[in-house]
Amino acid sequence: MPKATTLADLLRSRGLAADDLIAIRNELHPDCVSNDFRSIADLEDANVLHIYDRMQDGPRIAHDRCVLSFMALPDGRAKLTSCRRFSMRPQGVAPGDIVYDYDAAHLLHSFIARATTPVFYDVCDEPGLDDLIGHLVVQWPAPLSDDIRNAGDAAITVIPEAAKTDGASARTI
Secondary structure (H helix, E strand, C coil), rough: CCCCEHHHHHHHCCCHHHHHHHEEEEEECCHCCCCCCHHHHHHHHHHHHHHCCCCCCCCCCCCEEEEEEECCCHHEEEEEEEEEEECCCCCCCCCCCHCCCHHHHHHHHHHHCCCCCEEEEEEEECCHHHHCCCCCCCEEECCCCCEEEEECCCCEEEECCCHHHCCCCCCCC
């Protein structure tokens, strides 16, 4: 079987309906920058990245959608960090695990201060891509500000192992 060249190809090769999935590229919002969080990588290091994409300004992700979360890397690349089902909570109601996570307190307060319409999501892990989490790197298409896309978007391309230069662990896809 040839190697996947797009995220959609990769998902389909695993029996997943790419057009039924959402992909989100998480970049640290400038209003969330602090001494503790200077970049999105700092959120990963502090183990709060899994909380960050669950806070959206407005209902940007439909209720009960499977979401592939990616962490922004340099040059428009992005690393897969999770595959979870998102369930929208009532507007402004934050999950307890976010409210009481001391390490994420600054993110929560910054988000609430900047968001026009704070929306929070509950999540549960979805099977099928566990072996790719932390390993799969894609090239996100321009403009990078379009940070939520359909996972079937043919413009999201898989970066082969040889092209990775950020030191992230890799395996051949």
